[in-house]
Amino acid sequence: MxxxxxxxxxxxxxxxxxxxxxxxxxxxxxxxxxxxxxxxxxxxxxxxxxxxxxxxxxxxxxxxxxxxxxxxxxxxxTTNYTYFLREPAHFSLLEQKIYPELFPRKYGPCQIWCAGCATGEECYTLAMSLCDYRESSGMAVNARILATDISEEVLKRAEKGIYPKKEKERLPVSWQEKYCVDMDAGHFCVEEYLKYHIRFLKHNLLAPLPEKQQFDVIFCRNVMIYFDKTVREQLVRRLEDCLKEGGYLFTGHAELLSREETRLEQVYPAVYRKVRTSE
CATH class of the missing domain: 1.10.155 (Chemotaxis Receptor Methyltransferase Cher; domain 1)
Structure with missing residues (x-):
């Protein structure tokens, strides 16, 4: 060789x-x-x-x-294919339906987990959508995002928040202007303040999180397609246990869960809600 x-x-x-x-x-x-x-x-x-x-x-x-x-x-x-504003209907749903439900009744911060965050485009899109909702609604939006991945290499790239300039074209023009900063002819970086409420953590989804946490929203999209049936079932149970009552789980549109696979209630396409015990 x-x-x-x-x-x-x-x-x-x-x-x-x-x-x-x-x-x-x-x-x-x-x-x-x-x-x-x-x-x-x-x-x-x-x-x-x-x-x-x-x-x-x-x-x-x-x-x-x-x-x-x-x-x-x-x-x-590991496959780390992702991009900004992937499956945009989910982000529209957050701003139109879920954020208005969450924030009027939230006294502490809203806890969001971006599981399998890869190079960070998804968690930064979430941060942009939260900032946009704060601006458009006038609500006091307090949110913390935990972004996890199994690969240290992609987490380092995510923390830097630097991307090829062509990737910016997936975002609305207003978001490009507010949340992106051109660095050179070929690259841009996300605004530093988007990182303030994001914590990046190396984590294997087969294991419990190192700190016991429950979340209002979990994004675990286009991750389960790489798992077989047994592992997928184990992961779904873990995600269910990590959701607060009334919390939402987002999966990829190619990862729809059947009634046999989850105790959660499907409320929108590829969106599931943990029923409150009082309901």
């Missing part, structure tokens, strides 16, 4: 199955049909660690006590 060149090392079926099982057991993500993806993406990781084969890589993974080898695998194999 020549390091520094694009080289794809082939996986044996046994090696591939070991990676599939490791990833499923530790992160809940199903790679069963993605052998070519694993080979291509892991080429960089084998080069970084200067190991000549997957057999040697797996030996490193088994012996690793620092978590560095596993973190590198996560950074390479």
């Amino acid at each position: 020549e390091y520094g060149r694009e080289t794809v090392i082939r996986l044996t079926e046994y090696e591939f199955e070991e990676i599939v099982q490791y990833f499923r057991a530790n992160y809940g993500i199903n790679l069963q049909k993605k052998k070519v993806l694993v080979e291509c993406r892991m080429a960089k990781e084998l080069e970084r660690l200067k190991v000549p084969s997957f057999a040697e890589y797996l030996r490193l993974l088994r012996r690793d006590r620092t978590g560095d080898v596993a973190a590198g695998m996560v950074n390479q194999l």
Whole structure:
């Protein structure tokens, strides 16, 4: 193997199955049909660690006590595709229906969890929508956003809040003017004040949050599509338990939950509400 060149090392079926099982057991993500993806993406990781084969890589993974080898695998194999104002109907719903319900009765801060935040576009879109609602309604909007992801690499990018300038075009012009700052010919950054109420945290959705919290709104969109049925059921139960009574869970439109999968009540497309015990 020549390091520094694009080289794809082939996986044996046994090696591939070991990676599939490791990833499923530790992160809940199903790679069963993605052998070519694993080979291509892991080429960089084998080069970084200067190991000549997957057999040697797996030996490193088994012996690793620092978590560095596993973190590198996560950074390479997790899919972090996202963009600003994705599935915009959900943000319209927040501003027109859910924010007006939440804020008149909220004395403390509204707690929002953006689970699987990837590079941060979703949590910043949420912050923009909250600022916009505060301005348009005149309400005292106090909200805190917890943004979590399993990958340290994408969390670092999210915290910086710097994006290619073409991504800004997905936002309304008024939002571009208020919440985005051009940096150079190719990049912009989000306004610093959008970060004030966002906390970024590395977190594996298979595990409980390190601090017991309950949320008024949970965004877990386009995450469950990577999980198999058993893991998905476990995640839904955990999300239900993390919701306050009357709180809302948003999923992706390709992740609709059946009545058998959740105790929550579907109230809008891909939006579920935790029924109050008094209802």
